[in-house]
Amino acid sequence: MSDQSGEFAGLAALVTGGASGIGLATARLLAGRGARVAVLDRVKADDEGAGLYPVLADVTDDAAVRAAVAEAGRALGRLDIVVNNAGTGAAGTVEDNDDAEWHRVLDVNVLGIVRTTRAALPLLRQAARERGQAAVVNTCSVAAVAGLPQRALYSATKGAVYALTLAMAGPRTGITSRENITGPQKHQGSHPGRSPAHDQTSAQRHGRHNPDPPRSNGTPSARVTHDAAAT
Numbered sequence: 001m002s003d004q005s006g007e008f009a010g011l012a013a014l015v016t017g018g019a020s021g022i023g024l025a026t027a028r029l030l031a032g033r034g035a036r037v038a039v040l041d042r043v044k045a046d047d048e049g050a051g052l053y054p055v056l057a058d059v060t061d062d063a064a065v066r067a068a069v070a071e072a073g074r075a076l077g078r079l080d081i082v083v084n085n086a087g088t089g090a091a092g093t094v095e096d097n098d099d100a101e102w103h104r105v106l107d108v109n110v111l112g113i114v115r116t117t118r119a120a121l122p123l124l125r126q127a128a129r130e131r132g133q134a135a136v137v138n139t140c141s142v143a144a145v146a147g148l149p150q151r152a153l154y155s156a157t158k159g160a161v162y163a164l165t166l167a168m169a170g171p172r173t174g175i176t177s178r179e180n181i182t183g184p185q186k187h188q189g190s191h192p193g194r195s196p197a198h199d200q201t202s203a204q205r206h207g208r209h210n211p212d213p214p215r216s217n218g219t220p221s222a223r224v225t226h227d228a229a230a231t
């Protein structure tokens with residue numbers, strides 16, 4: 001149920017990887033707080049009446065992403081928020097994955113963000129001109145900075161997401177950095193090879209402060225990661 005007096009009322013958002021897990025929860029939350037929301041995913045979300053607008057695309061396909069972003073912009077009438085959330089997991093040490101797997105996971109987790117943001121920036125800049133701000137949110141992970149030996153490839157992709165997010169900000173893109181990195185933790189998504197027990201042990205080993213503590217029911221937080229505003 002959309003709340004027309006909610007904090008996102010009047011805004012339009014696109015969430016990639018929004019058909020399940022953290023992306024679907026984020027899309028529902030934005031819609032529940034008043035936003036019109038399109039979900040870009042390879043599969044259609046079961047949105048349980050949340051009114052999400054599906055745009056089918058694979059983030060590894062640049063032409064499909066451009067078409068899907070344009071369709072979302074037309075359907076929603078504008079685009080104020082892009083949540084780059086589509087991602088895939090990979091288990092194994094640096095020895096365990098071949099080149100094809102490295103290319104596949106980097107293509108989804110890193111280039112997927114590049115393609116979607118590139119396609120959406122004209123609409124975000126237009127929204128920023130009209131309302132003074134627009135936002136790009138990239139879902140990162142504590143793997144970006146923790147160094148998880150059993151997740152060499154996944155960690156490398158999230159490290160790249162972290163650096164990319166910082167690098168996206170600047171006068172040439174018109175994007176300014178607004179918030180530091182945090183990460184969803186211990187969400188029971190469908191990533192292969194995930195070991196929450198390992199993550200927790202690793203977090204303790206590295207003495208990390210978790211700014212976004214996991215919820216016992218697996219509900220992800222609304223705060224995803226680095227938040228950059230297109231101005």
Ligand SMILES: NC(=O)c1ccc[n+]([C@@H]2O[C@H](COP(=O)([O-])OP(=O)(O)OC[C@H]3O[C@@H](n4cnc5c(N)ncnc54)[C@H](O)[C@@H]3O)[C@@H](O)[C@H]2O)c1
Nearest residue numbers: 017019020021022041042058059086087141186187189190
């Ligand atoms: N689950 C966790 O504990 C956790 C922790 C830290 C970060 N993350 C990150 O959060 C994000 C979401 O994770 P999740 O656990 O909800 O995963 P999930 O597997 O439940 O959902 C991922 C969604 O992305 C979509 N997707 C995957 N590849 C795609 C592609 N090529 N094109 C379009 N859509 C694609 C899937 O169809 C799915 O709907 C990912 O970026 C992940 O790396 C998750």
